Amino acid sequence: MGMVLCAIIGLSLLVLAIRDAFLVNRLRRHGLRTEGMVIDNVRVEDSKSGPSWVPVIAFTDNLGYRVEFAPQARGAGLGLSVGRRVGVIYLSHSPHKARVRTWRHLILPMFWLSFAAIAFLGTAVLIVLTG
Numbered sequence: 001m002g003m004v005l006c007a008i009i010g011l012s013l014l015v016l017a018i019r020d021a022f023l024v025n026r027l028r029r030h031g032l033r034t035e036g037m038v039i040d041n042v043r044v045e046d047s048k049s050g051p052s053w054v055p056v057i058a059f060t061d062n063l064g065y066r067v068e069f070a071p072q073a074r075g076a077g078l079g080l081s082v083g084r085r086v087g088v089i090y091l092s093h094s095p096h097k098a099r100v101r102t103w104r105h106l107i108l109p110m111f112w113l114s115f116a117a118i119a120f121l122g123t124a125v126l127i128v129l130t131g
Helices: 002-030 103-130
Strands: 032-044 052-060 066-069 085-091 094-100
Touching: 002 085, 002 094, 002 103, 052 085, 052 094, 066 094, 094 103
Parallel strands: none
Antiparallel strands: 032 052, 032 085, 052 066, 085 094
């Protein structure tokens, strides 16, 4: 049972990592670049790691609409102070999927999803080999 659960979780995380890789690739090839501003930091409660602060970034898309988003990448070293201007990249048909245009914010989510997928899939293999 543990092997099946680890395999399902690992495969699910791998699918999410691949999906994120495709999004980042589309952003790099077809994304529109603009500048946004950090307008707020909101407190987010996490039952495992406790409260953290997530920046809210606002920018104007190519149609002139104001878009606000919170970066997907969160954690130590990824915070952004209110009032800071940041580069933003987004797809014209889905500006709500915008990302901060830095290596950390573009690549780290995919990296951590891949790492977690490998850990779960590796655990599933270990369970099979030792069981």
